[in-house]
Each structure stands twice: as structure tokens, then as C-alpha cells.
Amino acid sequence: MIEHGPLLERLLAGDFICAVSDDNAYRHLANEETREAIDAYLRPLNRRLASNEDASVYFLAWRQLNDTAREQLSRQLADTVNSLLPMLEWLQLVQEALGRDALAAPGDVLKPAEFSAKCEDNQSLRERLERLATDNFFGSQSDQLDAQVKQIFKRLKEHGYLMQPHSERQVFVVTGKMDYLVDVVRFIRDEENLPIDADEDTGTQEALL
């Protein structure tokens, strides 16, 4: 268990562990025995190891749900729901500004400077960025573009969607928590029967194989 000390600390602190945020720990978690050992350790803390469906991110869940836990989960859910639109708009903005062919996915590299430069040149992107930065979720107080972008990246890092491999370099990598966000959106769509385009049929590729 000693070797997993730092990993346990990160998990207990509420971090999401994925191949980007902590490759080494993530590989350890792929081992069922390690997962069982961690679960046993977490038992007295009323926590257990959980993952999303693809097992691309791990986090801690309550083992027993009591009233306090449910209350905390309700508040957390409200936070997540409040963060949805700003997160989705940010994802779209990044995709459009950087001219990418897909939404930012785990492992993608993002540079605030590049993003700023693209938004600076384009009035409509600039306005959307401004609106987004001053949204409560990102909470920028500045009217300077660079400061706004910096604040957005800072908040995304705090929320675990981005990680910064070198603290002195302004280069960020998208983490597996983005997968979690996608799963949350998919869940809400299915659960609430929202009129949003269904997934492409995934059967065709398997048929080809």
C-alpha cells in the first residue's frame, strides 16, 4: 500500500486519475489486484474506487450513501450542471478558433498563446471569448484578452480538465476528465430524453471486421 500513498492522496483529494494526469498511477489502476487493495484500504473511509464506463478515468465514490453524502452529491450535481454550458461553449470555441476537426480530447495539447492570437484576429471569436471569460464558472474580472484566456485555463486546470506538465511553460494537455464530461452529457441526454442527435451506429465497423 505504501507505494500507492501519493496515488491515494490524490484520489482522496478528489482528483481524477487518467493516462494523461498520472500515467504511472493509471497503469497501476489497470491491475485488478491493486484496485482491490485500494478498495479495501478505503473501506473505513466509506469510499471506493470508481471509473467511467471506458475505464479511462478513475475517481472515488461513496461506498454507502447516507443523507450527508446525498446532500453533497446533490450540490455537486448542481455545480456540474451549472458548469455544462460554459464548458461546452469553451470546447466549441477552441475547436473553431484553432480550426480543429474534432473537439478537444484527452491527450490534445493546447497553448493559451495560440488561442489568444486566433481570438484576437477575429471579432466574433473575441466577443464569444469575452462572454465566456466573465461567466461565473470562469469568473474573469479583466477586460484584457490575455488575462481572460489565462483565467479560463487556470480554472480548467483547477477543475482537472487540463494539466500543465511544466509549471513555467504555458502548454496544457487535456485530461481524461473530458471523457467524464462527455459521459455526463450523454447520460443527461439519455435520461432526460433530450432531442439531441443520437450517436452514429457503432455497429458498422464491427460488421466490417
Place this chain on the structure above:
Amino acid sequence: MSRRENSALGNGVGSGVSELESRLLKTGAERLALLGKHAERLMQAYTRDDVPLEGLSDGALRKLLAARVLWRPDEQSGVKLSPKVRDLIAEMLADETRRHVNADVAETLELIRTQVDSYREARSKGEHWRQEQQLLRLRQEVDGLNGRFADAIDSLWQRLNSDFGFVSQLNDKIRENDRAQKQIVRLLDGLALIDFDELIALVGSDGSLRKLLISQLQNRLSHHYTSLREVQRRLIELMARFRKQQARSRLMTGMAAFLREHPGFVPGNYAQRSEVPALFNRAAPLNPAAAPALDHALDTRVLAELLHELPAPRHAAQNVAVANPVQPAEESLAAARQQALKLDVERFYLAVLDQPPAEPVSALAYLQQSGLEWADEIWLFQVIAEYQGLPRSEQQAFRLQQEESKASAFNDLRLIHDVALAVAV
């Protein structure tokens, strides 16, 4: 005698052949040179539909047409680059948007059969030179077949390794991937046409044919087959990734549009269900804290060392002589009042905490009861400001209700008369 005749005949044929060969060489070199001479014009033609004819002499055009570098599909249309030259340029540039994959195996096999027959005939007649020529052409044909497979596989790998980077849209990538997969199926079908049992029967006992058409060909084709299967597997994997990305994009874009159209949308409270969905069961963060403890003799020494290593606090020397007598400035008086207001409001918040949960306390009522002398408006402002200034986690512990009304029937401006604060349940 017959031998002499034969050799004379051989010589005669030989000199005729070398004459033919030298003529071929000469014309070929001249025509290849045309490519270099008109390189820029041909590249212009490559990037657009027609060959630009300005400044091209009739003679030069005739030569280019005779060399089949250019062709004219019909009298009305312009002059175009011939498909073969277009393919050649695409190959040279590894231009994946235009590179063709073409391994017409059936025709090659037909040709090989005919050539093997000619070769056999020449051998049985003892025509060594013709035999040599046939073997050379057979070798070229086999090399050509190999080359076409190798080129096609190379082109497929290039496209795969660049993630179809030559097209920028995901939908185009999906289409290109689909096209590449179809090409592979055609190439595999082509490979399947080559029946080695038939080839073995065809070559019989001839050593050089056997080496060329059986062992070498089989070796290379099995190599191509493995490569094609590998590319196919990787293409299918990549396609699955593309499709996943596409589905993801659609989902996220769709949800963003939905939320923009329905700003008040709130999903069900999944946390209160008997079975909380796994995705939403995220335990509260826990910070393992530790403090220095002196109950272990060994640790005491370490702690003492740490204490010694602490940088000494630096106090700047204060110059008493220049100190000014206390004279609160206007600003600091205002600041003191602001501070007093803030403290009173904090006491109000504490008073609310003492109330039973969910029982709202009116801010104005509290102001009157407590005998504080703040103006109503200032008091309400500060109560609201305090609420907004709370960290999110503490904010959730309270519920702030505003008692408000419209300014008039035609003015949607909201006037706040009072606020009520309650502990959230």
C-alpha cells in the same frame, strides 16, 4: 553449316535488334526530355483542368501529343494532361488526394501466361536471344506487378500515418478512410486471383521461370498480403476513432444548443435516487492533514533541525523619529465605517445560523430589533454583497430570498424592499 547460318541469322537479328534498341532509346530519351522542358506548364495543368496553351508553339504541342504526355479527349475540349502522366506526378509528389491505387492483376496474369508460352516456344526453337528477351519482359511484368502493390501499400500507409491530414474535415476523413478500405478490398481480391497451383503447372520444370514466378513472387506477395491486412486493421481502428470523435462532437454541440435554447433546464436530482448513477457518485474530497508531533524521540531531532533551517524572520528597523502622530484620514474613517457595517452584517448571518433551518429572517426586521443605526438601503446592500462574497460552498449553506416588485406596470426594473435569509436545508 546450319550452325553458321544460325549464328549469321542470330547476328543479323542482333544488329537489327540493336538498331531498333538504339532508336527506341533515342526517341524515349527525347520524349522524357519533353517532361523537363515543359515541367512548369505540365504542373500548371496538373493543378487545373486544362493545359495552358499560351506561348506553346504548334510544333511543341504536336510533340507533346505524340508522346502522349498530353491528349485531347475530343475536338471541342481543351488539351489535358494524360492520365498516366497525372498518375506519375501524383506518385512523385506522394499527393494522396490524387494518387491512384491500381493493381490490375487479371490482365497481368493474362500477359504472364502469354509470355511464358512465347518463352517456351523460343526455348524449344533454341532462339536464345528471343528467350532472353521474353524472360526480361516477364521479369519486368512481375516487377511491375510487385511495384504496383508496393506503391498502393505505400500510399495507404502514408494516408494512415498522417491521419488523413490532407483533408481537414472529419467527414472528409471518414469518406477517405472508407475509400482506402475499399481499395484494400480490391487489392486483396487481386491477390486472391493469383493461383500458385496454376503457376506451378505453367512453369513446369524450368528453373529460371520457377524462381521468378514461384519462389520470388510468392515471397513478395505474402509480404504484401501481410502489409495489406495490417493497414486494413489500422484503418478500421482509425475509422472507429473518427466515428467516436464525430459522435462526441455531435453530442456536445447538440447539448450546447439545447442548453442555450432552454436556459432554465435542470435535470433530475440523480443524487436522491435509490440507485445513484455511478457517474454521479463522486465522494467529497478529503485532505489528509498532518502536524509536527513531538511524541517520538527520533522525530524530535529532525524537527529541531527543520526549525533551525527555517529562514530567520526579517523585521525592518523602524525609524521612530519620522513616525507621524495618529491622524485618521478621511478615507480611513470611511473604511472604519465600512468595516463596522461588515461586522454587523456578519453578526446578522450568525444570528440566522442560530435560527431553526429553513426559517427565513428578514434583514430589515433584524436591523430594527437590534437597534443598529444603518440606513435601510445600505444595510440591504451589504447583506446581499456579503452573500455574493461568500465562497460557493458556504453560499450553498444559505438561501437568500429577495422581496421585490416591479417599478411600475410598464417598467420591468425590480425594486428590492427587503431580503430574507435562511439556512438552506
